[in-house]
Amino acid sequence: MAEKIIILDFGSQVTQLIARRVRELQVYCEIHPYNHIPTIDSSVKGIILSGSPCSVRDEDSPRVDLSLFGELPILGICYGAQLLAHQGGGSVQASQHREYGRAHLTGTKDSILWDEISNSSQVWMSHGDTIMELPSQYEIIGSTESVKVAAFAHTSKPIFGIQFHPEVTHSTEGSIILRNFVVKVCDCTQDWTSDSFVETTVANLKEKLGQDKVVLGLSGGVDSSVAAVLLHRAIGKNLYCIFVDNGLLRKDEFEQVLESYHSLGLNVKGVDSKQRFYDALAGLSDPELKRKAIGKTFIDVFDHEAHAIEGVAWLGQGTIYPDVIESVSVKGPSATIKSHHNVGGLPDFMKLKVVEPLNTLFKDEVRKVGKTLGIPQEILGRHPFPGPGLAIRILGDITPEKVDILQKVDAIFINGLKSEGLYDQVWQAGAILLPIHSVGVMGDERTYEQVVALRAVSSLDGMTADWCHLPYEFLGKISNEIINKVKGVNRVVYDISSKPPATIEWE
Incomplete structure (x- = not known):
């Protein structure tokens, strides 16, 4: 023991x-x-x-x-x-x-x-x-x-x-x-390492799951990816992974991530459900309503795909330890800052048992385990990305046109961080499409177009975060590129709020 x-x-x-x-x-x-x-x-x-x-x-x-x-x-x-x-x-x-x-x-x-x-x-x-x-x-x-x-x-x-x-x-x-x-x-032996975790967890999963089939929803993020590889090492072909394109991912992310999963030997099915999510989000502006609509639609899509696999008994999840801790209050219910997408989201009608191989690990420990498992750095080093995706980075209602604008802005920002060697110095970065227009001048013409905010923070675990002091020259270059290349945007601002009092995401 x-x-x-x-x-x-x-x-x-x-x-x-x-x-x-x-x-x-x-x-x-x-x-x-x-x-x-x-x-x-x-x-x-x-x-x-x-x-x-x-x-x-x-x-x-x-x-x-x-x-x-x-x-x-x-x-x-x-x-x-x-x-x-x-x-x-x-x-x-x-x-x-x-x-x-x-x-x-x-x-x-x-x-x-x-x-x-x-x-x-x-x-x-x-x-x-x-x-x-x-x-x-x-x-x-x-x-x-x-x-x-x-x-x-x-x-x-x-x-x-x-x-x-x-x-x-x-x-x-x-x-x-x-x-x-x-x-x-206490005379503890200091032998709890990522190697020992992998060895123990794989052995426990083999014993717990036997020949049962497990279905796992992949997000492209670190947690679900490491959970998938751990489960795959334990049960091989009996793990069925589903990667849903909800139309709210980063630009070209669906194709790129799907390819990386196949290279890991995972049995993954990609599901294009963009329109279904857009329909569910139509007319919704309240962030909690958007989160709930996305959660319900994901469950409907996932449930349909899971039932297409015969004899599935388990649902795999990438829940990590902070998710578990934050879902248990010390003295009664705590104030809801935002609904969580990992804990407690499984509907009764799915009738699946839950297996969460990472629910004792913090985020940095998940990355260490991923490295031990041989997962490529481009997956392990990825910035955290919210479960509802770009829906909570578009303030107000969601349309395919707004998603297209934000995907292009986000791609310029993230690719710029990578090309300038800044990406790994940042814990999380992204762009926010604001529900306001501003006056601008392009050539000799007056414009009245949208405003985007760039956000980059440093953090250990997301519980607290400081805004990143990115070089002015870099911010100026990115702003210029966004305004010149993304039609519909004529102003770029940079968010210099820390958490607390602000949250990392705007919604």
């Missing part, structure tokens, strides 16, 4: 970062809501308690019964540390001022957590409460200039609390502290 670390989520916005840092240590971990604790068996090597926007002083703040974890090592981070102190009988009080930002940690007592940590190490504070008094069974092991109890440890058990966030990059040696806990305290 593979060893793992369990991270209990109390609602922090950076809980996923803890998991990413642990995974970077080649140790498998899982995030679970504090109120849905998984079975604690012999595979669990340690517990990490996340931060939270709540205060332990509030009556309805999230709690957990620490006795459930027996003698397992525990690391409480920020709220998690306050919870350890509070539930142990210590005192947690509101700070006189919010402790937020950089601080310098000094180890006041030798601890395994401080192995290879420099004195006065920079850490990141973000809390409104302060631990004023520790329970008798704990002792202080670290302080900062303004926080006396910045880190503490149990006197006889492998239980630690730290008042700062080691998972963020502002804590310059935070990854070493996490390594000391995960590897030295």
Whole structure:
């Protein structure tokens, strides 16, 4: 049984970062809501308690019964540390001022957590409460200039609390502290690699699926492509892939991607359903209505094609770990920013069991697995592309004419990024067709044509993103080329909004 670390989520916005840092240590971990604790068996090597926007002083703040974890090592981070102190009988009080930002940690007592940590190490504070008094069974092991109890440890058990966030990059040696806990305290072996993942997953898929047939909808993106190759390695010809042209793909993408899939040896059927999607979208401007119309049409098309294959028992999906995490709320339903196209979209009438070989991986891990599987870099290095395609990059209603304009603009932008060596420096890029016209002059004539916005962001996982500082010369060249070559566009703007507060897509 593979060893793992369990991270209990109390609602922090950076809980996923803890998991990413642990995974970077080649140790498998899982995030679970504090109120849905998984079975604690012999595979669990340690517990990490996340931060939270709540205060332990509030009556309805999230709690957990620490006795459930027996003698397992525990690391409480920020709220998690306050919870350890509070539930142990210590005192947690509101700070006189919010402790937020950089601080310098000094180890006041030798601890395994401080192995290879420099004195006065920079850490990141973000809390409104302060631990004023520790329970008798704990002792202080670290302080900062303004926080006396910045880190503490149990006197006889492998239980630690730290008042700062080691998972963020502002804590310059935070990854070493996490390594000391995960590897030295929890005794994890650091053998969770992309090679081991492929070997284990293929063996599990063979056992799970046997001789059953699986149908998988391909999108041309990294996730579905890696899922397809993993499944193909396990069950070969019993995997049936369907690639639907919804008329909302990038220019020439359907033909190019279909060819690349055939070169991987996949059994793929391409389905031209452009008109069906255009008909379903006719007259719709609201982004949620567009997403739902696309989702329903895709399911109808996919269901028809799946039923043409005799004896299919499973639906393969490229769901990845952030999709799973975001579909589970810590404290009841969360606000809907936009409907998700991966989780929960399978209608009951399809009567298929679901297999999701990537649902424990983050995006960067999916790419590593893809490289191990020998998938070409042109597929693995592709920018993320939204499930609804260009429909949510065309603000307002959708027409084939608008799609044609945006495809041409997008192709100039993306090809320009590639030719200038900028593509791999950008996490995601695209063009947006705005529902406005602007006055322009071409030759001696007045024009009144459409405006397009270019968008390029840098990110690790899409949870947060910064706009890319592309060279002015490049932007000027691309703008000129778009206006000269794409009939119907006379103005180009560049989006310099980061996420948050803006989202990456406009709809």
